[in-house]
Amino acid sequence: MRILDPHIHMTSRTTDDYEAMYASGVRVVVEPAFWLGQPRTGVGSFTDYFDSLLGWERFRAAQFGIRHHATIALNPKEANDPRCREVLAEIPRYLLKDGVVAVGEVGYDSMTPEEDEVFATQLQMAREAELPVLVHTPHRDKLAGTRRTLDVVVESGLPPERVLVDHLNETNVALVRDAGAWAGFSIYPDTKMDEDRMVAILQEYGTERMIVNSAADWGRSDPLKTAKTGHAMLAAGFSEDDVDQVLWRNPVAFYGQSGNLVLDPVPGFTEGAPPTPGVEFEGSSVLRGARA
Numbered sequence: 001m002r003i004l005d006p007h008i009h010m011t012s013r014t015t016d017d018y019e020a021m022y023a024s025g026v027r028v029v030v031e032p033a034f035w036l037g038q039p040r041t042g043v044g045s046f047t048d049y050f051d052s053l054l055g056w057e058r059f060r061a062a063q064f065g066i067r068h069h070a071t072i073a074l075n076p077k078e079a080n081d082p083r084c085r086e087v088l089a090e091i092p093r094y095l096l097k098d099g100v101v102a103v104g105e106v107g108y109d110s111m112t113p114e115e116d117e118v119f120a121t122q123l124q125m126a127r128e129a130e131l132p133v134l135v136h137t138p139h140r141d142k143l144a145g146t147r148r149t150l151d152v153v154v155e156s157g158l159p160p161e162r163v164l165v166d167h168l169n170e171t172n173v174a175l176v177r178d179a180g181a182w183a184g185f186s187i188y189p190d191t192k193m194d195e196d197r198m199v200a201i202l203q204e205y206g207t208e209r210m211i212v213n214s215a216a217d218w219g220r221s222d223p224l225k226t227a228k229t230g231h232a233m234l235a236a237g238f239s240e241d242d243v244d245q246v247l248w249r250n251p252v253a254f255y256g257q258s259g260n261l262v263l264d265p266v267p268g269f270t271e272g273a274p275p276t277p278g279v280e281f282e283g284s285s286v287l288r289g290a291r292a
């Protein structure tokens, strides 16, 4: 099973997770920029975080044989703080950097006018940078939030095939599919969406434009939920090829639209061998010796 986890916050995960993910088949990840729990109070907190996603975390993942990419944006929650909105001026230059495969997570949290404006602005940034967009749907008022999200996407003029609408469930999957966008599902240990419900959705709607992620972060979550969903699909009678489409070819097709996805194995990586401080991985030479 080869897996691209298209939404996982590795910043908040351990090296044990990286090892277990590799063993389960994960070879490539995409880490969306998001809210860090503790509210940010200025632009510098964002730019240090973006630099860390594109530098340090990419290096850390490579030590475990995993290709790491990021999506960059001002997240919906912090769109409501004027001190945070100043980062919008910095985002366009980040969208040009290596390893950036989309604008995201953008969308709605509480559906305020400030969130409206920041969402529309970042959709235009994606158009200008010719990048796909990862859109977060709110966990409350999910159906209304998804409707409004899709309206704003249509207004932006972005083609729907460049948009992945995430954190879907049974209530809003049809809306997103009818709009022609990619449908993303975050599989959690005990809330929201699990692998058996995911299998039922795939049985009803098929495997085209369907994307599964673990969305693992510092909360109770499981970075192996992609592989577990693949095994649940096989147990329910889906073929290996169906699993490959959902866990690999679909996210590759979506983020591949950026032209920045790196899929080949990390040179010099051997499974089970502990990472050696100072070893130079491709694209990470700037961080050589960082552990010394």
Ligand SMILES: [Zn+2]
Binding pocket: 007, 009, 032, 034, 105, 215
């Ligand atoms: Zn997330």
